[in-house]
Amino acid sequence: MKIGVLALQGAVAEHIRSLEAAGAEAVAIKWPQQLEDVQGLVIPGGESTTIGKLMRKYDFIKAIQQFSEQGKPIFGTCAGLIVLATQIEGNQGPEEPHLALMDMKVRRNAFGRQRESFEADLSVKGIHEPIRAVFIRAPLIDQVGSHVDVICETNGEMVTARQGHLLACSFHPELTDDIRLHQYFVDMVRESMQQQG
Ligand code: GLN
Numbered sequence: 541m542k543i544g545v546l547a548l549q550g551a552v553a554e555h556i557r558s559l560e561a562a563g564a565e566a567v568a569i570k571w572p573q574q575l576e577d578v579q580g581l582v583i584p585g586g587e588s589t590t591i592g593k594l595m596r597k598y599d600f601i602k603a604i605q606q607f608s609e610q611g612k613p614i615f616g617t618c619a620g621l622i623v624l625a626t627q628i629e630g631n632q633g634p635e636e637p638h639l640a641l642m643d644m645k646v647r648r649n650a651f652g653r654q655r656e657s658f659e660a661d662l663s664v665k666g667i668h669e670p671i672r673a674v675f676i677r678a679p680l681i682d683q684v685g686s687h688v689d690v691i692c693e694t695n696g697e698m699v700t701a702r703q704g705h706l707l708a709c710s711f712h713p714e715l716t717d718d719i720r721l722h723q724y725f726v727d728m729v730r731e732s733m734q735q736q737g
Contacts, residue, residue: 541729543580544569546604548594550584550619554714558722564729572603580729581607585618585676585712588648589636592623596637608641613705613732615725621708622646622679629682642703643685646710650680650697662711664700664721665691672718673699673711680710705732 545555547568559566559582569575581604583591595601608614616624623638630648651658656677661670673694681698684690692700692709700709700721707728713721 541565541580541726541733542567542578543582543726543729544574544578545582545584546591546595546600546620548586548598548600549591550586551712551714552584555582555584555617555722558714558719559726561719562722562726564726570598572599575603575607578612579733580613580615580725582725583614583616583620583623584714585620588619588622588628588638588679591619592637595623595639601637601639604639605641608639608706611705611732611736613707613725613728614641615728616642616706616708617714618676618678618710618712621681621710622648624706624708625681626685627683642701642706642708643688644681644701644703644708645683646679647682648679649677650710651675651678660694662692662694662699664724665689667720667724671713671720672716673709673713674715675711678710681708 542565556566624642625646626640627645688703
């Protein structure tokens with residue numbers, strides 16, 4: 541199993557390390573053609589407007605949408621969650637390029653200045669013990685469609701969701717040694733490979 545990490549911006553090396561610790565082979569994806577060689581894709585955090593613009597510039601938007609149409613799993617973290625969402629609040633304009641794959645409305649920089657970054661232990665549906673989560677200028681999920689399963693909340697706010705083969709969290713699981721959310725994603729990729737034969 542090989543999983544790609546979109547290498548336009550963000551903590552690419554950290555995601556690769558976490559995926560490998562979770563038992564997958566992981567590669568940095570710099571060109572859309574490389575998507576043909578991987579069975580799952582991680583979109584790291586960074587600045588969602590920058591990632592969106594770079595995805596458009598390097599022809600990733602259609603390529604990732606087609607990757608998703610094939611049922612191949614995608615995991616967006618922080619800014620990666622933002623670019624996966626159908627609706628983004630807090631953007632300068634409606635034309636910000638994004639993937640619009642997950643049926644949810646997200647709010648950028650939702651925690652306010654005094655809580656720009658913090659850590660918390662969170663319970664995730666499907667993971668036995670709480671996981672360690674690092675939030676950095678994190679977004680929140682405001683609304684989800686009926687096919688979206690919210691698998692983690694903190695203080696009543698939605699921070700991790702799954703829609704079939706798509707997974708998104710508003711924090712940075714790659715910045716801790718806790719690899720269980722990556723493990724969860726690796727399991728999703730394994731299941732999708734079994735389904736596709
Ligand atoms: N605040 C960033 C954005 O809006 C996301 C922050 C992050 O990925 N750590 O894109």
